[in-house]
Amino acid sequence: MRRAFLAVSIGLVLGITACSDDNQISKDTGSTAIGASSEMSQTSLNKEASVEQAYLALVDDFFKDYLKLEPIYATFVGVNDYNDQFGGDLTNEYLTARHDLNTSYQARVEKIDRSALSPELQLSYDMFAYDRNIALVDEIFPSRFMPMNQFYSTVINMVQLGSGESAQPFNTVEDYNNWASRLTGFIAWTKLAQERMDEGVRSKVVLPRVLVERIIPQLKALLVDDASKSMFYVPISNLPQSFSDADKAELTASYTKLINQELIPAIASLADYFESKYLPVSRASDGWWGLPNGKAWYQHLANSHTTTMMPVDEIHQIGLSEVARILSEMDKVREQVKFKGDLKAFFASLSSEPEYFFTDRQDLIDGYMTLKDQINAELPKYFNVMPKADYVVKPVESFREQSAAGASYESPAVDGSRPGVFYINTYNLKAQPKWGMTTLSLHEAAPGHHFQIAIKQELTGVPEFQRFGNYTAFEEGWALYAENLGIEMGLFKDPYQYFGKLSDEMLRAMRLVVDTGLHAKGWTREQAIQYMKDNSPMAESDIIAEVERYMAIPGQALSYKVGQLKILSLRAEAEAELGDKFDLKAFHDQILTSGSLPMAVMDLKIHHWIETQK
Known part of the structure; x- marks a missing residue:
């Protein structure tokens, strides 16, 4: 009953949103015709102000309570009150506290009169209500039994935090003591993770063997015979010169002891657990369908990542249609460059000819820095609002480069002390073709993830949860839309660079087919790999990493295309409705200046904007 109620609640949130927004538009456009008295108007204004204050206080309370529950997240959003805490996302206490947090705030927000809020806060209300419902549905499924994968893991996160180049500050002695305390919490987590995975084994909720x-090897790469060789020793290697000799000596001694006597043994124990105990009982099935209640779980994950209620079978069909369309476009490029051979031969050429690849890792990084300047020169023509924060280009760290994605983005520090990071995986240069650079930069950096995420963090006058919340369909949909915008920006005049754009779009279209194939239709890892080989020029190492990524985080890969298609359809609708009144810069402002939005909420916002522009 609880599951059915929550599923209906999500639909009700979206349905009520639509009706309420229409009412708000009518109210805004027809208020003078009603002829209400000034006293009634003042009473209404006072009520609205009171309701808005109550809503803002509620979401502010929630954000503060959420940061207490998720101390590492607090560090990433620039709140340093909990930098000494690790948190306990696998403990029974955490699971109870998370449930209580979401149920209590769900009940509180339902008491708020949405119709008395401003249009902007109505959007915020819809986001908040949606989040609470999705979070409660999440509790139905035992994700705690699979606390790690090769793509996203607490271990990877902690190494990055300890590098001194992520969100964890290392400026004072207190900062160093805070990190040591957080590491102690992480050490305890490695033991609890094994206990949760043991529960998963008993419940038949385990990872696929290949993952x-x-x-x-990721864990074994962290094992060293001396603390000074550990990645977790980096803060000691970079002790500030301003520290006293006594502080330096004390911190060096305490970190060395912590790493040698507690941290390395804990990671060794975790590695041994995976190798000797967990690997023999890992599952043979590659998709979520192989788990208890796996198909329902996967449909929920698809809903959550796409912020839609689209059935996975429908998503699969959209993917097949998009793959066929993009293949046709690719063949036109083959004809344009007068390649002698069919499309598969063209793929083979682009994937193997030396002229299409760098031979030096630094040359690849430098090439992206040159692209950054070229793209930045065009951006003012298409955007009123641009991020204050800059971004830099860096190679993926060596310990995770063999299984990491080809590229990724890390947001800048909230206080402006650190730029965003556009990570490039330089492990296999044959997986980083020159013809794919423009589209990848547009997606991961500007005006893709860097614009959307940095602008969101820099927003003022919106609740904090909006500044730091995220919806994959919105963020990845925007990044894929940004690739498409490169055509208008004149960045794809070179047919090979345009082919790169098509190749990346093909990847996102194939994801709709492969992700649903793996998790809902019983595809094997090998079937998924072969499908991607048949329909793209991607390097085999990239294809394998992609497929294994979909196996690890089901549903996430669906969000790119679903989000892009929604943004493109809203833009086409706005252009048709507004004609000469359509302003592309203003449209981009509407998309980017409320934070990350569920698809249904974004739809309502843009339709309201269209009406006001008329």
Whole structure:
């Protein structure tokens, strides 16, 4: 009953949103015709102000309570009150506290009169209500039994935090003590993770064998015979010169002891657990369908990542249609460059000819820095609002480069002390073709993830949860839309660079087919790999990493295309409705200046904007 109620609640949130927004538009456009008295108007204004204050206080309370529950997240959003805490996302206490947090705030927000809020806060209300419902549905499924994968893991996160180049500050002695305390919490987590995975074994909720095989070398790469060789020793290698000799000596001694006597043994124990105990009982099935209640779980994950209620079978069909369309476009490029051979031969040429690849890792990084300047020169023509924060280009760290994605983005520090990071995986240069650079930069950096995420963090006058919340369909949909915008920006005049754009779009279209194939239709890892080989020029190493990524985080890969298609359809609708009144810069402002939005909420916002522009 609880599951059915929550599923209906999500639909009701979206349905009520639509009706309420229409009422708000009528109210805004027809208020003078009603002829209400000034006293009634003042009473209404006072009520609205009171309701808005109550809503803002509620979401502010929630954000503060959420940061207490998620101390590492607090560090990432620039709140340093909990930098000494690790948190306990696998403990029974955490699970109870998370449930209580979401149920209590769900009940509180339902008491708020949405119709008395401003249009902007109505959007915020819809986001908040949606989040609470989705979070409660999440509790139905035992994700705690699979606390690690090779793509996203607490271990990877902690190494990055300890590098001194992520969100964890290392400026004072207190900062160093805070990190040591957080590491102690992480050490306890490695033991609890094994207990949760044991529960998963008993419940038949375990990772696919190949993913376990990827995790083991990641953990072993962190094992060293001396603390000074550990990645967790980096803060000691970079002790500030301003520290006294006594402080330096004390911190060096305490960190060395912590790493040698507690941290390395804990990671060794975790690695041994995966290799000797977990690997033999890992599952043979590659998709979520192989788990208890797996198909329902996967449909929920698809809903959550796409912020839609689209059935996975429908998503699969959209993917097949998009793959066919993009293949046709690719063949036109083949004809344009007068390649002698069919499309598969063209793929083979682009994937192997030396002229299409760098031979030096730094040359690849430098090439992206040159592209950054070229793209930045065009951006003012298309955007009124641009981020204050800059971004830099860096190679993926060596310990995770073998299984990491080809590229990724890390947001800038909230206080402006650190730029965003556009990570490029330089492990296999044959997986980083020159013809794919423009579209990748547009997606990961500007005006893709860097614009959307940095602008969101820099917003003022919106609740904090909006500044730091995220919806994959919105963020990845925007980044894929940004690739498409490169055509208008004149960045794809070179047919090979345009082919790169099509190749990346093909990747996102194939994801709709492969992700649903793996998790809902019983595809094997090998079937998924072969499908991607048949329909793209991607390097085999990239294809394998992609497929294993979909196996690890089901549903996430669906969000790119679903989000892009929604943004493109809203833009086409606005252009048709507004004609000469359509302003592309203003449209981009509408998309980017409320934070990350569920698809239904974004739809309502843009339709309201269209009406006001008329």
